[in-house]
Amino acid sequence: MQIIQSKPLRKIWLKASVVGSIWASIEIILGSFLHNLRIPLSGMVLSFISVWLLISFLQIWKENGLIWRAGIICALMKSISPSAIIFGPMIGILTEAILIELIVLILGKNIVGYLIGGALAVLSTILHKLVSLLIFYGFNFIKILSDLYLYAVKQIDLEKLSPDYLIAFITAIYILTGLAAAIGGYLTGLKYTRSGNLNLQQEEIILQSKNLMFSQTAHQGYSLLFLLISIFTVIGILLLLNFDMILPSIIIAVIYVAFCIINYKNSLKRLKKLSFWIIFLVITFAAAFLWNGFSGGAFFSKDGLIVGLKMNARAIIMVIGFASISVELRNPLIKSILYQRGFASLYQSLSLSFSALPFFISNFPKQEKGKGIPRIKFLNLFSQAEVLLRIFEKEYQRKPQVVIITGNIREGKTTFAQEIISDLLKRKIKLAGFLSFGIDSNGQRTGFNLFDLESSESIELCSDIKTENRLQLGKYFFNEAALMRGNEILSVANLSDKQLVVIDEIGPLELSGRGWGSSIENITRTIAIPHLWIVRKSLVKNIIRRWNVGNAYIFDISENTTMEVENKLIEIIFQKPSTEGHQ
Numbered sequence: 001m002q003i004i005q006s007k008p009l010r011k012i013w014l015k016a017s018v019v020g021s022i023w024a025s026i027e028i029i030l031g032s033f034l035h036n037l038r039i040p041l042s043g044m045v046l047s048f049i050s051v052w053l054l055i056s057f058l059q060i061w062k063e064n065g066l067i068w069r070a071g072i073i074c075a076l077m078k079s080i081s082p083s084a085i086i087f088g089p090m091i092g093i094l095t096e097a098i099l100i101e102l103i104v105l106i107l108g109k110n111i112v113g114y115l116i117g118g119a120l121a122v123l124s125t126i127l128h129k130l131v132s133l134l135i136f137y138g139f140n141f142i143k144i145l146s147d148l149y150l151y152a153v154k155q156i157d158l159e160k161l162s163p164d165y166l167i168a169f170i171t172a173i174y175i176l177t178g179l180a181a182a183i184g185g186y187l188t189g190l191k192y193t194r195s196g197n198l199n200l201q202q203e204e205i206i207l208q209s210k211n212l213m214f215s216q217t218a219h220q221g222y223s224l225l226f227l228l229i230s231i232f233t234v235i236g237i238l239l240l241l242n243f244d245m246i247l248p249s250i251i252i253a254v255i256y257v258a259f260c261i262i263n264y265k266n267s268l269k270r271l272k273k274l275s276f277w278i279i280f281l282v283i284t285f286a287a288a289f290l291w292n293g294f295s296g297g298a299f300f301s302k303d304g305l306i307v308g309l310k311m312n313a314r315a316i317i318m319v320i321g322f323a324s325i326s327v328e329l330r331n332p333l334i335k336s337i338l339y340q341r342g343f344a345s346l347y348q349s350l351s352l353s354f355s356a357l358p359f360f361i362s363n364f365p366k367q368e369k370g371k372g373i374p375r376i377k378f379l380n381l382f383s384q385a386e387v388l389l390r391i392f393e394k395e396y397q398r399k400p401q402v403v404i405i406t407g408n409i410r411e412g413k414t415t416f417a418q419e420i421i422s423d424l425l426k427r428k429i430k431l432a433g434f435l436s437f438g439i440d441s442n443g444q445r446t447g448f449n450l451f452d453l454e455s456s457e458s459i460e461l462c463s464d465i466k467t468e469n470r471l472q473l474g475k476y477f478f479n480e481a482a483l484m485r486g487n488e489i490l491s492v493a494n495l496s497d498k499q500l501v502v503i504d505e506i507g508p509l510e511l512s513g514r515g516w517g518s519s520i521e522n523i524t525r526t527i528a529i530p531h532l533w534i535v536r537k538s539l540v541k542n543i544i545r546r547w548n549v550g551n552a553y554i555f556d557i558s559e560n561t562t563m564e565v566e567n568k569l570i571e572i573i574f575q576k577p578s579t580e581g582h583q
Helices: 012-039 042-060 065-082 086-107 111-137 140-155 163-195 224-240 246-263 274-290 302-328 332-362 380-393 411-424 479-491 517-526 537-546 562-573
Strands: 002-004 402-407 433-439 444-452 458-463 471-473 476-479 500-504 531-536 552-556
Touching: 002 140, 002 224, 012 086, 012 332, 012 380, 012 552, 042 065, 042 086, 042 111, 042 163, 042 380, 065 332, 065 531, 086 111, 111 140, 111 163, 111 302, 140 302, 140 458, 163 380, 163 552, 224 302, 246 537, 274 302, 332 380, 380 476, 402 411, 411 433, 411 500, 411 531, 411 537, 433 458, 433 479, 433 531, 444 479, 458 479, 476 479, 531 537, 531 562, 537 552, 552 562
Parallel strands: 402 531, 402 552, 433 500, 500 531
Antiparallel strands: 002 552, 433 444, 444 458, 458 476, 471 476
């Protein structure tokens, strides 16, 4: 028997989950609002609100390390984008959090630390934008921007106005904005703590049952090999462009783009936007006209045109490459490896944050006609945060223990489980759930029947016969009626008076959020009765990490006996609920 123990989640991670979910809701709602209206300096506006929020929380929850944890959670929650992880905003959010955390750690939780941390956090938005442009277009972008500035000041007879003045002016605006946000956050946080009014929140907070962290995108395969191909190909193309090896870079780029189109349907999504091609034309012609600074009266440079095209080719490869790489980073194998290498607290916290995100998004202040940006009621947010923290604390005190029977495909896992269940029923154990019995024809597996353990009724679960309007996974087509029946069996109402729930089996369908995935999510969150799961050996660790469960006891049918499994189940069923690790 192998035991995977449930690790307690420290309270600071629970608080970071709360702050991260609130911050992410602001980023998602206001970010979309500002983007759709094409409001100038939208990054600075978002950073201003973020600094205000974070400095306020530092007055309420004063733990060191809260902000950087919340920053990681908020940044990763940007990965809910269905097409790709949004690297730019994620890096920007994380940078803001780290700067505030670092400055406050050095100078202390006082007004000076808040002012400097806030100023640097807002200033980082323009630096982040500049770095992003350099990554996408290369250092030639700086020369073109400089030439464009010199041309502009020449037209208005201000040739003596150095670019340093413009940089200083822009920097001052961002620093003053950060200072204002820090002051606002400091005063708001003090007002909330001094008022002692922790009961502003009247609305019930309902957590979303679906766990997005270990779910897979439907119909999207993953490959570590493809991830490595994308990383090294992008690096290779950029090196070839830097060494002016145009023909080899074009050949490799064309092959790589075709590879991405075939394997990643959304990799060209950004290239379909008109704004991208407007920028493409602006950069190309700006380079052609400004590259030589109009020296010798020339208003067009062939070298500049080539430089502009190279810059845009670099940007296209970066856009497609980042989109493809970000898809592969969703690979459940990568998540599982990280989970086992010390990132368990992060993933558990992130799961909690995702569950609260729909509430904050649905309750976000709506835009009033003619009144600009929606007004955020910070005091109400802090009250909601207090309530949500208590909910999260209760969430981690309700973790069912799980016994897993595992083995290879067609090794006899269901038969093994059937013998155990028969003995448990003789002991008058109240159980519910189902087994999946294989259907064979001429020695070949053609499908499965779902067997209800309470009613002893069977229904065809899936078949290898192609049937329209049925969900397909691999060679099997799943019966919607059987899936509905299975989810009814796993309903909270049906399990409320039971001592054990049996699920045969949990596999790729559930990992993708289909099958009985949502039902498992719901019952593991709401009731603490023990579970007996049947899982194929290759999926055990992914399955355990997918849901919020307590200790997991894994029995391999090739190494353990039914009596060993039965004894462990009896021990779990009749033991007193454990609170170990939740103090």
